[in-house]
Amino acid sequence: MTALALQAAGVEHAFGETVALRNVSLDVPRGTVAALLGPNGAGKSTLVDCFCTVLRPDAGHLEIGGVDLMRRPQQARRRIGVVFQEPTLDTRLSVRANLAVHCAAWGVPRAARQAAIAEALEVAGLAHRADAPAASLSTGMRRRLEIARALLHGPEVLILDEPTTGLDAASRLALWDHVTGLAARRDLTVLCTTHYTHEVEAADRVHVIAEGRIVAEGSPDELRARFGHGVLRLRPRDLAARRAVEAAHPDASWSDGMATIRPSPPDTVDALFHRWADAARDISIERASLESAVLALTEKGT
Amino acid sequence: MRGLALLDAIRAVWWREVRRTLTDRGQLVGGVSRPVLWVIVLGIGLNPWFRGETYGDLRFVVPFTYLQFIFPAVVVLNILYAAIQSASSLIWDRKFGFLRELLVSPMPRTAILLAKVLAGTTIAVVHGCLVLAISRIAGVSLGWDTLLMALALMAALGFAATCLGIVLAISLREFESFGVFSNAVILPLYFTAGSVFPIDPSFSRAQTLMTYPAWLVTVVEANPLTYAVDTMRGVLIGWQEHAAWIGPTVIGTSVIVLFALAAYRFSRL
Numbered sequence: 001m002t003a004l005a006l007q008a009a010g011v012e013h014a015f016g017e018t019v020a021l022r023n024v025s026l027d028v029p030r031g032t033v034a035a036l037l038g039p040n041g042a043g044k045s046t047l048v049d050c051f052c053t054v055l056r057p058d059a060g061h062l063e064i065g066g067v068d069l070m071r072r073p074q075q076a077r078r079r080i081g082v083v084f085q086e087p088t089l090d091t092r093l094s095v096r097a098n099l100a101v102h103c104a105a106w107g108v109p110r111a112a113r114q115a116a117i118a119e120a121l122e123v124a125g126l127a128h129r130a131d132a133p134a135a136s137l138s139t140g141m142r143r144r145l146e147i148a149r150a151l152l153h154g155p156e157v158l159i160l161d162e163p164t165t166g167l168d169a170a171s172r173l174a175l176w177d178h179v180t181g182l183a184a185r186r187d188l189t190v191l192c193t194t195h196y197t198h199e200v201e202a203a204d205r206v207h208v209i210a211e212g213r214i215v216a217e218g219s220p221d222e223l224r225a226r227f228g229h230g231v232l233r234l235r236p237r238d239l240a241a242r243r244a245v246e247a248a249h250p251d252a253s254w255s256d257g258m259a260t261i262r263p264s265p266p267d268t269v270d271a272l273f274h275r276w277a278d279a280a281r282d283i284s285i286e287r288a289s290l291e292s293a294v295l296a297l298t299e300k301g302t
Numbered sequence: 303m304r305g306l307a308l309l310d311a312i313r314a315v316w317w318r319e320v321r322r323t324l325t326d327r328g329q330l331v332g333g334v335s336r337p338v339l340w341v342i343v344l345g346i347g348l349n350p351w352f353r354g355e356t357y358g359d360l361r362f363v364v365p366f367t368y369l370q371f372i373f374p375a376v377v378v379l380n381i382l383y384a385a386i387q388s389a390s391s392l393i394w395d396r397k398f399g400f401l402r403e404l405l406v407s408p409m410p411r412t413a414i415l416l417a418k419v420l421a422g423t424t425i426a427v428v429h430g431c432l433v434l435a436i437s438r439i440a441g442v443s444l445g446w447d448t449l450l451m452a453l454a455l456m457a458a459l460g461f462a463a464t465c466l467g468i469v470l471a472i473s474l475r476e477f478e479s480f481g482v483f484s485n486a487v488i489l490p491l492y493f494t495a496g497s498v499f500p501i502d503p504s505f506s507r508a509q510t511l512m513t514y515p516a517w518l519v520t521v522v523e524a525n526p527l528t529y530a531v532d533t534m535r536g537v538l539i540g541w542q543e544h545a546a547w548i549g550p551t552v553i554g555t556s557v558i559v560l561f562a563l564a565a566y567r568f569s570r571l
Contacts, residue, residue: 052406074408082406088399092322104314105407107307 005189011060038209081150091135106153124148228288230269319421375497384429389467422464465560495527
């Protein structure tokens, strides 16, 4: 059994003149939670469509659990559970009927269906709404149902394409807790796309995509450390100190006697802190956020 | 996916479609109101005017009332509408995402298509039966043998018409366009299929061309639905204009060609 749950190598795809994916390569080890992070139109959903076999890439190689997606798409589809960005429930059917259709379409053995559906209802927290029409569920409930449905056939990999779209902040957090909890309990591999940086904090590995290219990858901490820009805030002790700061950092922004300094490589925010600590009446470091790291990366990419 | 699991998957998708449509009151109202309008209003209204007529040396020899004459055509019309309308579920599924859910399942695309076509066929047969239910009003008596033949013919027609509807639905992404476009296909097909007027079989071709404009005769003869309506007449009232083998041959060919076309378009979704 290969150690990689998902593998993309040199994947390219264009819609007419618009190039959506440019030589995309990524590896997702088994049992990990990977995030594909990037702005709208970066190519996240196109890559997901390629992994789901909905879209055949123009070039490159894709594997799920060692199964070649181009050669054996049906076998590959058995190994994945997918939750698309747009809802895919049949809202005219009941919650239970939606799950039953999925079981049949994925070939879940008849004898195992009742138990699988009961477990899915439990996982989604919707056992009490089993016979209600899917149309009567809230957006958050529908998302939970779609995730539970995607897991009905026991996939190795769960692919979530912007699953928090349309959810409020509390529901987004709850959904992420739900997904990471499921991943841990079931030893699932998760690939999730999003454009919200705070949502990928729980991911083991983040792949940042911009303009169809993977521009960086690493854990959230690694990305912060490598690409994030912390800033130093200081209020000079006296006029001489202020002039020295102005001379050393002409790009610093000033407000109410307080300077905000962004370090220029190879300087680091910590080095600046030590340099100016004695000259300051008031000094603090604002650490790099993942958002600033991603912003720097995607701006550079664009 | 193969064998029993595949059959079960097809059954599940088929049942989902059938259940959705048969619980849709709008479609059922359409399925009932069409035959009521065509058979009871139009059929009874025109019945006195449909009789042996003489034009010079020519005399029409259709030995039936207009109600009996139009009844099989209304069965075909109801099947056409129901089948093509059921194909609009593809637009719904595409718009609201359910189709994507199916496309990432291990079901082969042809199996998904087959399930949808069989569902459309089932719905069409049900709608055809709604017309058969008022056969007594039209003065058409149905024996068991007639009924079984009619069901088989309705199923074949429903299958072909659903395939045609799916080809349309794949090309048109909006419900509104589909509604307008399907009417633009169904009604011309229906009116030029010898549905509401006969081209008398006792005429020679020269006599036919003396009675009707040549373009109309050509269109009627080229329309495959002409032979479906004709075959349905043969089954239900025992009278048809064309040789008995032509209808089944045209319908069988349509089933194969339209399914192949639908499968090709569906594979490229």
